[in-house]
Amino acid sequence: MTIYTIYNDKELIVRPATRSDADEILQLLNTVGGESDNLTYGSEELGFTASQEEEIIEQHNKSCNSLFIVAQYMGKIIGILNFSGGNRGRIAHCGMFGMSVLKDYWGIGVGTCLVDFMLDWAVETDIIKKIELQVRVDNTRAIQLYKKMGFVVEGRLRKSIKIDGEYFDTLYMGKAIE
Numbered sequence: 502m503t504i505y506t507i508y509n510d511k512e513l514i515v516r517p518a519t520r521s522d523a524d525e526i527l528q529l530l531n532t533v534g535g536e537s538d539n540l541t542y543g544s545e546e547l548g549f550t551a552s553q554e555e556e557i558i559e560q561h562n563k564s565c566n567s568l569f570i571v572a573q574y575m576g577k578i579i580g581i582l583n584f585s586g587g588n589r590g591r592i593a594h595c596g597m598f599g600m601s602v603l604k605d606y607w608g609i610g611v612g613t614c615l616v617d618f619m620l621d622w623a624v625e626t627d628i629i630k631k632i633e634l635q636v637r638v639d640n641t642r643a644i645q646l647y648k649k650m651g652f653v654v655e656g657r658l659r660k661s662i663k664i665d666g667e668y669f670d671t672l673y674m675g676k677a678i679e
């Protein structure tokens with residue numbers, strides 16, 4: 502667990518998710534799905550039950566090259582990040598992550614704290630040597646955050662996401678872990 506200080510000197514706790522967080526995490530994911538068109542699902546389109554979400558959390562926690570973390574502000578989970586490392590020897594050093602923060606809390610550094618925690622964890626694992634992500638090309642807020650944290654654009658995938666009948670390109674970004 503790490504305690505960060507964000508705006509107004511308030512404490513933000515970033516910690517690994519536990520099975521008992523599953524309901525709150527599902528609520529958050531479904532809410533952000535409706536608040537943002539930058540995810541691979543819309544409102545209530547996630548399609549996981551609480552027990553499936555518990556299983557996902559458990560799988561991440563059991564794996565030495567995966568991470569599932571929550572950002573908790575005044576007792577409430579307001580952001581999540583999950584990273585999955587490769588499941589075979591040749592790709593175990595590499596993985597992708599996704600993250601979501603409730604819209605009411607955008608722009609106050611929550612996403613930065615989540616990525617910071619993941620980067621520290623990655624160094625500590627001594628397994629993870631590369632972190633990758635995919636982001637919609639017009640998601641300027643997320644791209645700004647990733648660039649600030651040292652990620653660089655490695656490529657552009659054409660028409661890789663379709664929302665309400667419209668296709669969007671995504672950027673592939675990566676960061677080496679030293």
Ligand SMILES: CC(C)(COP(=O)(O)OP(=O)(O)OC[C@H]1O[C@@H](n2cnc3c(N)ncnc32)[C@H](O)[C@@H]1OP(=O)(O)O)[C@@H](O)C(=O)NCCC(=O)NCCS
Nearest residue numbers: 537539601602607608609610611612613636641642643645
């Ligand atoms: C992307 C997301 C995780 C960012 O989280 P956040 O808590 O708002 O991030 P932070 O506050 O730590 O940082 C956001 C950065 O974007 C900047 N920013 C804010 N609004 C912006 C805008 N309209 N255009 C460009 N940059 C912007 C902020 O200034 C900040 O950068 P700075 O620290 O250099 O000032 C959050 O907006 C989110 O969950 N969005 C919906 C889901 C999503 O897009 N997930 C990522 C999919 S790849």
